[in-house]
Amino acid sequence: MENQRPKGLGGHWRLYVAxxxxxxxxxxxxxxxxxxxxxxxxQIVAFLFILLGGMQVAFTLRSPFGLSWFDLGMGVLQILLGVMLLxxxxxxxxxxxxxxxFLFMLEGVILVLAGTNLRPFRPWLWLVVGGTISxxxxxxxxxxxxxxxxxxxxLLLGIDLMSNGLWLVAAGLMLRDVKD
Incomplete structure (x- = not known):
């Protein structure tokens, strides 16, 4: 059992490290x-709005179920939003x-409320602390x-990339010692 490849981690260990x-x-x-x-x-967000809006317009115009003005309007709005961002x-x-x-605030309120509702259980304080930080x-x-x-x-992108990079390197180094 020891030194077996965990499920879900396929590929060569060098790929994970790279x-x-x-x-x-x-x-x-x-x-x-x-x-x-x-x-x-x-720019990535704007490009995604334009791409997804264009796809929605194209799919709406080609729909075998007839034209949906709502879907067409939403696609056009997505394109306009992307162009406005650029x-x-x-x-x-x-x-x-x-x-x-707004998302930080919403997450924080939800975590504080969840923590106060879970007060008899051990991790309740961590929820309240995490929510307060948010x-x-x-x-x-x-x-x-x-x-x-x-x-x-x-800064958030940098933190996310660094944390992902750390776990990918750690996973790759762990897989190096695993027998296939």
């Missing part, structure tokens, strides 16, 4: 230059940062707009 190193390098770049990384995230990138960063602050982070972001908009998305 992906992890690339992710760590991308995360390091994002942390060292969060403004550029924030604009990069914005046309006014600073405004787009502020908008995405506001959405992120609420404080949302308040911090809101109090520091628009300056926070220029760097927050890039």
């Amino acid at each position: 992906m992890g190193v690339l992710s760590l390098l991308g995360g390091l770049f994002a942390l060292l230059n969060p403004v550029a990384a924030s604009f990069f995230v914005l 046309a006014n990138q600073l405004g787009g960063l502020v908008s995405l940062t506001l959405i992120l602050a 609420i404080l982070l949302a308040v911090f972001v809101l109090m520091n707009l628009p300056e926070a908009a220029a760097t927050l998305l890039g």
Whole structure:
């Protein structure tokens, strides 16, 4: 049983290490230059809105069930949103940062409520602490707009890439010692 490949981890160990190193390098770049990384995230989001909106319009126009004005309108709105994000990138960063602050606030309130409802159980305090941190982070972001908009998305991208890179390298090194 020991030294067997865990289910779900296929592929060669070197591939995991290579992906992890690339992710760590991308995360390091994002942390060292969060403004550029924030604009990069914005451009990806804008491109996805345009792509998905275009696909929705195309599928709606080709639907064998007839034209759905709602679906067509939603596709056009997605395209317009993507174009607007690209046309006014600073405004787009502020908008995405506001959405992120709202999500932090919502997550924090939910975690605090869940923690207080689970008070007799051991991890309840961690839920309340985590929720409080999320609420404080949302308040911090809101109090520091628009300056926070220029760097927050890039910093979050950097942290995410670094954490993914660490687990990918760790998984690859673990797989190196596993018999196939």
